[in-house]
Amino acid sequence: MVEAATGRCTVFLAPPGAGKTTELKRLVAASGPRARRVSLGSPGSEDWLLDAIGQAVGAITAPGDAASDVLAPLLALDSVDETSLTVSGLIEFVEQTADGLPEGCRLILACRSAGWLSAVEDVLREKVGDVNVFVLEPLTSDDVARYARSAGLREEAFVDALSAAGAIELATSPHTLSLLVDEYMAADGTLPASQVDLFARSCRRLVTEPRRPQDPEVATDVERLLTAAGWIATLSVFSGRPLVTLSDVTGPDHLAAIDCAPAVAAKDFADVLRTALFATADDGRLVFAHQTVVEFLAAEHLVATGLPLKRLGVLLDEHGGRLAPQVQAVAAWLVAIAPQRFEALLDDDPEAFVRSGVELRDPRYRKVLVGRLLDLAQRHELVGFSGLDLTGLAYEGIEQRLLAVLNDPASTADACYLAVRLARTNGLASMNDALVDVAASDSRPVVVRAAAGHGAMELVAPTPGSRLTELAGPGRRPSGDEDELFGIGLRALLRSGASPASLLARLTPTENPDLYGTYRSFLTVDLPSAYGSSDLPIEEIRSSLAWAADLERDIPVRGPRKSGLVGEIPVLCDAILVAGLRRLDDPAVRDLTAELLAVRARQHVNLLRHRTTRLPQIADQPRRELLLTLQYRKASAALVWKLRQIGLLEADDFVPLLARAVAAATDDEAREWQPWLTATFNPDRPDHSTALRDMSTDTPLLREAARLLLEPPRDDAEPDFQDEADAEIPFSADEDLRSRLVSSLELAPEQAFHTFCYWANFRSGPAGHWESYDVDVQEMPGWKLLGEQERRAATDAAVRYLETANSNGYDLLGTEQFNTGAFSAARALVLLSNRGATFTLDNSRWRFWAPALIRGPYTSADDRRLLPVLGWAYKHARAELLDSAERELRGRVGFGQFTLWRLAPVLTTEAAPWLERLVEDEAIDRSAASVALERLVELDPSRALEVLQRQLGRGDTGRVRWLAATTLRVAGSKAWPLLRILLTSDKLMASAVIGDIAESHTFDSQQLTEQQLAELWELSNELFPPSGDPMVRGVHVVSRRESVTEFRNRLLPALAERGTLAAVETLRQLSERNPDDTGLRRLIAIARRARARASWRPLPPAQVIGLLTQPHRRGAITGLSAAVLVGVGVVIGALAAGVIWGRDGYEAGGWTVAIVMSLLGLIAALGLIRPSSRSGTSRAGSPSRRAVLASAGIVAAAAVASVGIVALVQSKGGDPKRDEGPQPGVSSAVPSGTAAATPSVSPGLNPTGGNEPTAASTATLLPSPAPDRVGRAAEGG
Known part of the structure; x- marks a missing residue:
């Protein structure tokens, strides 16, 4: 790190x-x-x-x-x-x-x-x-072995114990590896087989050990201490307080004993803090030994409390089926410890469980987890594939599940990619053939094919004739695949036994030089590594050297070096060269190696083209034979020195080379040896000097070479500064310069400070005058030579200069020149500001100096320094300052915006009319007008929008577009309603405005509401669709269209990351309007995850304790929801009884409903009905199939029971006259069912239009009685 x-x-x-x-x-x-x-x-x-x-x-x-x-x-x-x-x-x-x-x-x-x-x-x-x-x-297996060895263990025995316990995966994490080693040493060589067992055993061990070796032994009541630790861990996680303290002082980031009461007794709190579960943090406070320990203890404690899922949801505070990252690990531990109870958490957020790093041992729940992940991927809602660790998810039958996904034509690319990764990371070798089929299928997306190809090669080594090798076959390289499939095919060929030299002819330039994909990896890693093998046949080396030399002859001597394939494979070419250097014993290899070196020298490239290439160990004899071969080829002096530079030519070669040079027959031959001798001669070696002196030859050139080499080098003469440049160096020492600075302060007030600033720009020594226009005198070289007393004198001189000087540079406003005296006044004010000096300046002098603060050699670095000075001038001479600024703006068209940028921060609402005038004045260039409008938006948004609206009325001009872009960028949501109408109605202007915003690179998406941001994206996506995005590669000038592409692509991710409910809803609406855009669904998932994170809030410790200690009952009545379902069932039964038995059925059913509801109310009043746990219910709000069936069963049972009760009542209390005919008082002429057939009319409304109730309306107020109940109905009439 x-x-x-x-x-x-x-x-x-x-x-x-x-x-x-x-x-x-x-x-x-x-x-x-x-x-x-x-x-x-x-x-x-x-x-x-x-x-x-x-x-x-x-x-x-x-x-x-x-x-x-x-x-x-x-x-x-x-x-x-x-x-x-x-x-x-x-x-x-x-x-x-x-x-x-x-x-x-x-x-x-x-x-x-x-x-x-x-x-x-x-x-x-x-x-x-x-x-x-x-x-x-x-951690790798080597890392695990090294750690075990450092702990004093026999690494082989420890690794064997890991394998026997099935804990290899656990050892890949540093923390769990540490726990495994400690458990191995404490338990005489045995290891737990699961992550849950490991943490449980480790916590039980740590709670029996003192936190510090010098501390006394801790209490032996393990269960009491673990309970206290569980409470503290739970409170720490859900109250967001990672630290604990033994003091009584409470705080926002730590837990004290009072925070944990009454759940944890004060003695238990103190005892457990003395154990090895805790470590020292800061300020006398403690922290759990590791964050994973906190999360495990909290989950274990929640399981022990039997907390229902609904109340647990208050702690987890999930939103939209997503768990907040702060509590994901605790939720994962809950599933790992008690999967039967917390299976619903897998349904809710499987991605959170995978990211938690918690192990899931039960295959049944792995199956559930894999299924939910595949479901998310099928819906394009699985986020961040690359960050998901999918190891350890295999179960019996997973191959069939993954094959079903890969073979289903309806499977999305996301689902197929996930299936491939699951097979690859879990080592499912039986799926190799299926992965090869996917990689070879032209109908699959490239990303899925590439993943399948990589997975197939990892699972089973390719063999000659494998279908993967066909991806690199002649004519098989498709365009636009970003080299991925071609690289996979070449890698398969190499791994299946193809010779490296046979693959060289297949190499072509990369399709996308910006992508370090499989093909680029093959060129820079796989193929060069193959040339590092000592078993490479000599014929392979010969042909490869010849290929490399032919290729590198095309390197341009001038111009861009990296062109075509030769510019992309320096590592490969160096690997071929190194392979040749290893086999210099072969004459043909030696000649070809010399040729490659000579080619590189002629093309003016380094002999070792890549910076990481290192020469192999070469024996002196073959190396010198290579040097002689190069000398015979008349190697240039440049090549000789490059050979010396990389180590192929050494000082030890001087004497043998001299012996060869002495044998030269002619002066020309002797001249060719001179660079070799010069490059290897070392005057400090006696054998070199002796060999030169003993050289017996009549060759004049060699005698001259010997003389030059033996002559001692002449020391460079000391530089002579007595020349014309010396006139520019007036000071030979700091003291001379300091003296000049002090004496300048003694001049007349109107000259002293100005002269001081001139000399302060000098430094002593050869550097001379420092041409700087720094507005801060304290940054000049001369200032640093002064003492505090002299600096105070300079400060006083600055005040006197402001009071007396008479040159303010007003006449140079709007020009390219500036007045040095006016600039000295600005320096004086900046000095006074920086030193906090107290001074008084008459308003007339402020008005006089206003132009000096506008026109000068100012840069952006001066903005911060000038800000307080401009504030003073704005306060004392506002009119003169604004007048000077406007004069500058009108004179320096195209550059005035810099002046306005510097001035804008000090402007107040009093300057709003002036800014408005600048915006509307056509003589002011659009850049300066935009800066004015930007400041006006900040000072008075409504006024700025009115100005913009008037400007928009002038028509579509470049100035109007620029102002519109500025307003949208600065005013954001306030300006969008006005600009949206304009931009949606004028596409040309909309394109220009979006382009201006994109090129400014200063747009803050937080300025717009969620809905407005979506509307801006839709407009950008319509005007600049992805299909028109430019394809750019390599170093290039960013075009306007490319800036727009980047701008458009950032809008929705920024929206998704807001973490608001409005962001989720807005993206959902966008997805409904664009159903083919699968990326929107992925963004919805990101928004939900951000929403979960943003909405999670730590709870006060007292509230956490209340949630965990509030009693909850489990019995025949499972909760309020069950009571509601019973009530629904009874009502349905009463309605059914009415249909079967008529009015008597309704009466009996009504009594049944009343009795049941009364009983439920009484039970609720006694506190026996509480909200139930949501077992079987999805946290996203959709009930599981089991929950639906259970609810339907409760309703059906209650309905049947209700009907049964009514049937029993009817059988016991039926009317004895039910078989008799019509009763007196009722006309027998009325056929049965007449009333029931009468059209239903609401009471009190006459269907003919009157307000009087009709007979029909009266008759249909109640259900019509059956024929054998007519008499009873009449009697009750």
Whole structure:
């Protein structure tokens, strides 16, 4: 981590238990006193966290000794995923932290992979620029063995114990590996077989050990201590307080004994804090030994309490079926410990369980988890495939489930990709043929085919003739596949036994040079590695060297070096060269190697083209034969020196080469040896000098070479400054310059400070005059030579200069020139501001100096320094300052916006009319007018919108488009209603405005509401559809259309990351309007996850205790929902009884309903009915199939029971006259069923139009009696 954290900003991501905090602590410790770590895992407010950051930054930027200044200051933010801030709050917090980061300070963030937000990364890239994101990889088998060895264990025995317990996967995490080693040592070589058993055993062991070795033995009541630890862990997680303290002082980020009462007794609290479950944190406070321990203990405690799912939902605070990242691990532990009770959590958020890193041992629930993941992928709702660790999810029959997905034509690309990854990560070799079929299918998406090809090669080694090799066959390379499939085919050929040399002829330039995909990996890793084999046949090396030399002859001597294939494979070409250097014993290889080296020298490229290439160990004899071969080929002097540079030519070669040179027959031959001798001669070696002196030859050239080599080198003469340049260096020492500065302060008031500023720009020594127009005198070289008394004199001279000088540069406003005397006045004011000097200047003098603050050699770096000075001038000479600024704007068309940018922050509402006039004045260029409008929006939004509306009435001009873009960028939601009408009605203007906003790169999506942001995206997507996005590769100038593409593609992800309910709903509506855009469904899933994170709030410890201690009953009556279902069933039964027995049935049914409802009310009053647990109910709100069947069963049973009761009443109390005929008082002429057949009319309404009730309406107020009940109905009439 120390080596990785060298950039300006570094992000480390890893699953739980991967050692992020441990590594971060080591990094901070290794970085010395100028490094601080701040944990965000506390419930403190944003201001509280910013204050902690401020203290840390102050500590790391404080002046220190020279040793502490070697490393750049470092600020490490730990536990980003555990923060209690909302999503928007976290983004704003990171933005403020990045803004306040001192220059040169490094920023490190550590976060769980599942909790990292892309919006946070976007802010970091915008504010910091250089952001490197690293993912901590799992431990390898070698890492596990080394750790066991360092702990004093026999690594073979430990690894065997891991295999026997089936705990190999557990050892890939640093924290669980540490626990495994401790358990192995404590339990005489036995290991738990599951993650749950491991943590349970480890917690029981840790609670019996003292926190510090010097502490006394802890209490032996293990269960009592574990119960206390479970309570503290639960309160820590759900109240967001990671620290605990033995003191009585409460705080927002720690738990005290009083916070845990009455659930934990004070003695239990103190006893458990003395155990090894806790470690020392800071300020005398403690923290659990590891975050995963806290989460496990909390889950174990929740299981032990028997808390119903509904009440657990209050703690988990899930929204839309998504669990907040802060509590995902606890939920995963609940499933792992008691899967029967908490299976519904798998239905709700399977992705959260996978990201938690918690192991699921029961195959039945693995099946459920895999099924839910595939369902999410089928609906395009599975987010972040690359971050999902899918190992350990295999179960009996998973192959059939995955094959069904791959063979189903209706399966989405996401579902197929997930099925391929499940097969690959779980080592399902039986699926190799299916994966090969997918990779070879032209109808599948490239991303799925590539994943299947990689998986097939990992599961089963390719054989000659494998269908995977056909992907690299002649004519099989499709265009636009980004080289993935072609690379897979080549890799399959190489792994199936094809010779490396046979593959060289198949190589072509990459389709996408910006993508480091499979093909690029093959060119830079796989194929070069093949040339590192010692078993490579000599014929292979010969043909490869010839191929490389022919290829590199095409490297252009001038112009771009990286062109075509030769520019993309320096690693491969170097590997071929190194292979040749290993086999220099073969004459043909030696000649070909020499030719390749000569080609590189002629093409002016390095002999070793890639910076990581290293020469092999070469014996002296073959190496010198290569050198002689090159000399025979008349190697150039440049090649000779390059050979010396890379180590192929050594000092030890001088004497043998000299012996060859002496044998030269002619001067020309001797001349060819001279660079070889010069490059290898070392005057400090006696054997070299002796060999030269003993050289006996009459060759003049060699005698001259010997003379030059033996002559001692002449020391360079000291530089002579007595020339014309010396006139520009008036000071030979600091004291001379300081004397000139002090004497300048003694001049007349109107000259002293101006002259002082001139000399302050000098420095002593050869550097001479420092041509600088820095407005801050304190940054000039001369100022640093002065003592405090002399600096006070300079400050006094600045005040006198402002009072007496008479040149303000007014006549140069709007020109390219400036007045140095006026600039000195600006320097005087800045000096007074920076030193906090107290002075009084007459308003007339402020009015006089106003132009000096407008026209000068100012840069953007001066804006902050001039701001307080401009504020003074605006207060004392507003009219003159604005007049000078306007004169500058009108004179310097195209550059006036810089002046206005500098002035805008001090303008108040009094300047609104002036700004309005600038916006509407056509003589003011559009850039300056936009700056004026931007400030007007900030001062008076309604007035700015009125100005814009008047401008819009002028028609579609470039100026109007520019102003509209500025207003939308600054005013946001306030301006959108006005601009939306304009942009939707004028597509040409809309295109221009969106283009201007995109190119400004300053649009803040938070300025718009969720609905407005969606409308802007729809407009952008309509005007600039993805089908028209430019295909760009390599280094290039970013076009306007490319900026628009990036702008459009950022809008909806920014919306999804807001974490609001409105964002989820807005994206859902967009998806309904664009059903073919599967990316929108994925964004909805992201929005739901952000919503869960943003909505989660830590609860006060007292509330957590109340939720866990509130009694809950489990019995025949399972809850309020069951009571409601019984009531529904009884009512349905009463209606059925009415249909069967008429009015008597209704009466009996009504009495049954009344009795049942009365009983339920009485039971509820006694507290026997409570809200039930939601077992069998999806947390997303949709009931499971089992819940539906159970509810239907309760209703049906109640209905049948109700009908049965009525039937019993009818059989016991039926009318004895039921068989008699018509009764007196009722006309027998009325046929049965007449009343029932009468049209239904509401009481009191006459169907003929009157208001009097009719006979028919009266008759149908009640259901018509059956014929044998007519008499009774009449009697009751």
